[in-house]
Amino acid sequence: MSRALNALFKLAWRALFVQPFLKLLRRGPRGKQLFLDNYSRGAEGLLPYSAADRSELARFRGCINCGLCDAVCPTHATPSLFPLTWSRATPELRNIKGALAALDACGTCHLCQDVCPRSVPLLEVFAFTRRKSAESPS
């Protein structure tokens, strides 16, 4: 019981005296800047998604790994890996910048996207992955 009282007292002390005082004195980044400094600039690459990313992401969801896109890709660049893995988590992108270079050979022939039974907008997934990869710290 005394532990709980002590805990609550510390919180109340913080709320009534310490925090208002600290807020006045505090220097350096705060708010969003502090958050971004903490997470997206560092080695972990925990990038925020923009509103544009957010609206796109909702349409990347239909892949069932049937592999038809891989089968028709003239460069054998395995397009399915984009919706299946690479676009799923941006922190991974730091590690696969080399693999993304396979897109350089992509002539945007649309074959992969046209053949998709689930209408996954593959070219948009490519562009998204590339964009987020460029934003990621190396």
Add this chain to the structure above:
Amino acid sequence: MLDLLVIGGGVNGTGIARDAAMRGLSVMLIEKKDFAAGASGANSGMIHGGARYLLTDRDLTRIACIDSGYIQRIAPHLLFRIPFLFPVLTKNGHATLADRAYLYSAECYFAEYDRFQPLKNGKQSALLNDKEMHDLEPGLAKDLAGGLSTDEYGIDPFRLCTLNARSAAEHGAEIANHTEVTHLLRGDGGRVEGAGLRHALTGERREVRARAVFNACGAWGPKIAALAGVELKLRPAKGVHVTLDRRLSNYGVSTRSVDGRDVFILPHEDSTIIGTTDDDYYGDPDDVAVHDDEVKYLLQSAEAYFPAVREARVLRAWAGVRPTLYEYGPLEDKLSRDHVIHDHAEAGAPGLFSIVGGKLASFRLMSEEAVDAVCRALGKGAPCTTHTLPLPGGEATAPGVDALTREHQVPPFAAARLSYRHGSEAPRVLALCAERQELRAQACPCEGVLFAELAFALRSEFAEGLLDLRRRCRLGMGICQGARCAGPAAALYQEERKATADEALAQAEALLDERWKGHRPVLGNDALAQAELTRGTYFTTGALRGAP
């Protein structure tokens, strides 16, 4: 005669076995299924610093943060940072005085938590206004009163348990998963002196004698205690999570459900998990099913704070049974998650110990306490070293992905995932590729699992089948839920185990069945299309079950 027989391969059991083995006790660990097959693998996978105890007992927060720091030290590769956002909603678009007061109290709360963050290499919290919250996560609900950030860690709980078991083995413990207890051996004065064991796959029986027996079976604990005629009371609670197909955000979001409970939206590996429910559960812990309304409850809570969840693809729903302490509480969530270590000597079963309750994040500390109790009873054992000696793969910095890719000619994504899962042991896994070039190929492209990693798990990580491989390296846990990998993995299993084709295909079907169990409660357009493809591959084209 052994010093200690540990029953249960969850995070407590494997943690106790490791701790005891490192203190020089002779140890055997048994588990009736596989490591982390119960609640240890069916949780949110967080190593948190116990922020909730700031209201009740600050020492608990301090201890939890210190221990989170220890886990980073012993398994640096396995932890990933989860920045958390705590949005404060408004009722009708305007922040009332109450909303502002709530925000301010949250600000103070997390500022207080910040004092403990350095103990676990955590980041300071940030106070964010409505615009800043939406800049960082545009998918959040509109018109927030503002919000706060804080900092926690996630972990792959399956690997944590496996690495504990492997580390125990390296320190001399005998490890036997897929081995169940049939009865306890009793000596003079009802002393528990070991157990009768049965291998679940071969049916082989044996008896093992030990000076102490530790029951670390979680929700199954009362069953083991009952074998010694001891009543072990706990209040089992069912926790349901759903998995979404991708990281909706790199940040966790804390939400409050309709009944006032915390429900978290968490980035976990390459996916998002939402959880958890918390309801009393008195059914069979071996057979926990997820209900439609539990999935709805979670999604509704999440959508109120993060409407973008509505457009996401729900891959699966899963459940575990938490062994919460037996104690009266008005709402299940209010029950303490804390743990108790029982010495059943007074209950007429000297030599038998049980651990109940606890949480993933403080497993190491609980194991230390548990082994302290055993050492006292046995009058032997060195001091605990589990916080200083690394787990396998945590000995050194994991090699760079580029170097692994170049040297072993494997896809970079697979190398990155391997490096996460195996840390400094990654080159040891990839060395298998020199044996046969085929092992360089990916068995599961969704999660970047190489055949080499499967072979390593089958040879060196006590994996007995495809379900174990799922827990070792996330086989079949990606978007297609086993559609692509069940067959190839079964083929590798056959080679590695010199199994018959029928045995290997039974393994493939077991994986598909287990994946289907998670699919079944969330059947929508995507899940149905996926199931149509998966069944076409295995049961139509593959004729997995033979001619009808």
Add this chain to the structure above:
Amino acid sequence: MNADVAVVGGGMAGACAALAASKAGARVIEISRAPGATAVSSGAIDFAATSSGESLRAGAERLALRPGHPYSLLGKDLGAALDGALLLLRHSLSSLGLAGARTGADGNLWLASPLGRQKAAALAQGPIAAGDLHALPAGARLGVAALCGGQAIEARLIASGLHQSLSPASSAVALDLDFYPAAADAQRQLAEIAADLDRPGRRSAFGEALSRAAKRAGATHILVPTVGLANPVAAQAELGSAAGLPVFELLGAPPSVPGLRLQRALEAALEAAGVIRVRGIAERSLSAQLQIIRGGECEQVSCKAVVLASGRFLGGGIRCAPDGTLGDSALGLPAWAGARRRIVSLMNEELAGQRAGDRHLALEAGLRADSRLRALDEDGRPATANGAPVFAAGAALGGYDPARGDGGLGVAALTGRLAGLFAAEAAR
């Protein structure tokens, strides 16, 4: 845009409907969004599971007893419909060397599956059908080519599975090849290998590698994961002569080379038959007419009959709304899973069994139809689109599950052909 018959869907059912209607003299347009289940199929066309030696007709009649199975709608016409579908397929897909049953009196082929089991199917593409396991001579030793990467690992499972089911009369063994020796070759996918084999000189080099490996292992027949993509009949012959032994092809798992071939052959057959092919999304316009959405454009289709052959969930013909309600995606007709209109998560096995391979009514979901394959509306009356009768075929029809031996592409071909004929008749 106008036509006598508009067919929605370009897979097996849609193609058969369009071909049949076109042969019957109708002017046909075929509207498809993208390939579907046909393009990821195995290369085999199955009408009904049978026991060894049993006729297809007997198998189909057994299925017709299952309430809700499309065959159950056809009554006495089932036998003739089966013969007609076999004939249409063999005629239209001759470029694939389609072989197997000629009429319903014949039985199934027994083909090597990608898991090393025996898969029963009435018809298969030439190089696959040639490998009928029940036609192997006694004492044959089947060599399963292990090329590289995951394919090589799977080849050993296939060899061991086939060995188990073929012995003691004959046997199977894996052939380790040196055709793809580089470390990077481990990452090759099957479609990539097929494309590689189509390059000049590669197939004969492959045949020679097969010959060497077969000699080492004492194989008398060779099973390869693919003979190449483009021209299976010629490719098989070329490989066989280079290897000096009979060479067969395995059925394909997704992404399946034979499936892709089948889709392309169907498209070529449609072109040859003069069917107008349109890429776009078919849906119901406000005036209850069929319309096609292409990019931002929208075009009305005026026709005298519609065939819905748009597949199930994979093909996108049947959709499950967020609240679980089932309907067809083009015209919004009601679809059923068993007796239910909605997919709900039930603890019992009514809609979905407990194991992956069990029967799941949820996965047999589809439209209901009458004996003339006219799709039924909510009230059980034949549906129309702006006055034109609507027929249903293939997986868009509920009541059969290819994974449970209810017939797969064969049901699609049979119902597709009939729906095409009925639609052409209605348009007249």
